[in-house]
Amino acid sequence: MKLKNIQIREANRSDFDDVMKIEKEAFGQDEEAEIVSQLLKDKSAEPVMSLLAFKDTEAVGHILFTKAKIEANEPSPSIYILAPLAVKPEYQRQGIGGMLINEGFKKLKEIGAEMVFVLGHESYYPRYGFKPNAGSFGFAATYPILDKNADAWMVYPLSSKWTNKVTGRVVCADALNKPEYWIE
Numbered sequence: 001m002k003l004k005n006i007q008i009r010e011a012n013r014s015d016f017d018d019v020m021k022i023e024k025e026a027f028g029q030d031e032e033a034e035i036v037s038q039l040l041k042d043k044s045a046e047p048v049m050s051l052l053a054f055k056d057t058e059a060v061g062h063i064l065f066t067k068a069k070i071e072a073n074e075p076s077p078s079i080y081i082l083a084p085l086a087v088k089p090e091y092q093r094q095g096i097g098g099m100l101i102n103e104g105f106k107k108l109k110e111i112g113a114e115m116v117f118v119l120g121h122e123s124y125y126p127r128y129g130f131k132p133n134a135g136s137f138g139f140a141a142t143y144p145i146l147d148k149n150a151d152a153w154m155v156y157p158l159s160s161k162w163t164n165k166v167t168g169r170v171v172c173a174d175a176l177n178k179p180e181y182w183i184e
């Protein structure tokens with residue numbers, strides 16, 4: 001069933017408690033909420049794209065895109081990492097995750113972003129256009145991904161020129177730059 005009356009807008013400071021609640025409920029632990037909190041304070045992640053989905057007046061889903069760079073390219077193409085994506089358990093499997101991804105793509109295109117990367121489920125993100133095995137297109141992850149999980153590191157091209165441009169290792173924002181966050 002697809003839900004109606006879902007509104008998506010950019011999150012602001014006063015939404016912080018709602019964002020934390022969604023992250024904690026979706027993941028059933030505090031770790032992702034803590035990472036989001038760190039990323040929202042992280043200068044190297046700016047400008048972030050933080051979106052909230054509302055069902056009527058209740059905040060039910062959150063997505064965060066943070067700025068990244070392609071190593072040894074100055075200036076780097078405008079690229080982002082999607083992490084994390086969270087929907088409250090009782091609202092999952094109703095299309096809200098997909099709506100947040102698509103709205104994020106739309107807004108990132110508007111600000112001139114060229115690519116979005118994600119490390120995640122290879123049965124989920126390709127539904128929304130992500131290409132598995134970004135490494136095979138020349139984009140190594142910030143920390144090496146095991147060969148058996150290579151497909152989990154994915155790229156979504158926002159611009160048609162993406163493959164003609166630079167390649168290289170994707171360097172994430174400081175708050176994501178820990179090897180333990182890069183195990184799929």
Ligand SMILES: CC(C)(COP(=O)(O)OP(=O)(O)OC[C@H]1O[C@@H](n2cnc3c(N)ncnc32)[C@H](O)[C@@H]1OP(=O)(O)O)[C@@H](O)C(=O)NCCC(=O)NCCS
Nearest residue numbers: 026027084085086087092093094095096097098121123124
């Ligand atoms: C993953 C998540 C964001 C998806 O949000 P959602 O609103 O349920 O997603 P959508 O409704 O757009 O898509 C649902 C489809 O994705 C599939 N799906 C959901 N979570 C999935 C997962 N972890 N792996 C593979 N497929 C998944 C469902 O099977 C469903 O497909 P179906 O209805 O055809 O069976 C949500 O389930 C969630 O918050 N999970 C916990 C947190 C998490 O794992 N986040 C992603 C890692 S960053």
